[in-house]
């Protein structure tokens with residue numbers, strides 16, 4: 001084993017708490033990712049990756065703690081993501097990324113940066129999303145949406161009452177309208193990408209979100225509204241696409257004039 005390998009092992013031992021997670025890490029992430037984790041940690045964004053919260057197709061999400069014991073969420077994008085082709089669909093046509101080289105590694109880095117920028121835009125618009133804390137290459141550090149040790153459940157996992165559903169509808173209209181006013185469309189909005197913290201909804205998962213001038217922005221916007229209408233109907237709150245769409249439009253105007 002050479003010095004470099006020893007150094008990486010040392011980093012993993014120090015930065016990843018659970019041995020089982022270290023195994024995932026070694027299998028899924030390359031040297032560069034290990035160094036990126038180390039660099040972000042050295043900057044003080046977190047100290048140790050405590051445990052895996054989610055292993056997805058394109059990214060793994062860890063709960064991490066910093067020196068003062070604050071919990072953070074660390075989203076690490078995989079380089080050998082299977083959805084490579086559909087990623088390009090959301091990046092090509094985004095003026096913010098018109099100059100990126102289209103090899104796999106750079107596309108994943110651009111994808112990560114895109115999620116980070118989109119979260120920042122939502123933060124600046126004061127929308128209910130995690131606070132973005134930092135990013136580098138294929139790693140994003142953000143506010144952890146949880147209560148105690150437990151990450152908050154996805155909307156998908158709950159059975160809200162009618163009263164709660166009415167409130168959630170209002171909150172989601174607020175989000176879509178506010179994000180629209182910030183010039184963006186989420187493009188993967190559904191009960192799978194909304195966490196529930198007490199009675200507050202927190203929208204997550206922004207890599208695929210596009211600017212309004214993207215050629216498919218309207219299509220994605222309409223699909224988001226369809227997904228939300230489907231969710232409410234399935235959950236027992238009759239909601240037509242037209243009603244939701246009109247609600248978002250009205251809310252966007254209200255927010256715009258109340259600035």
Ligand SMILES: Nc1ncnc2c1ncn2[C@@H]1O[C@H](COP(=O)(O)OP(=O)(O)O)[C@@H](O)[C@H]1O
Nearest residue numbers: 053054056059061073130143144145151204205
């Ligand atoms: N900031 C966060 N706080 C707590 N849990 C999170 C956070 N971000 C993501 N998660 C968890 O990780 C899962 C996957 O994250 P997400 O951004 O939706 O990635 P993907 O769906 O692309 O894998 C979420 O469903 C949620 O359970």
Ligand SMILES: [Mg+2]
Nearest residue numbers: 192193204205
């Ligand atoms: Mg998701």
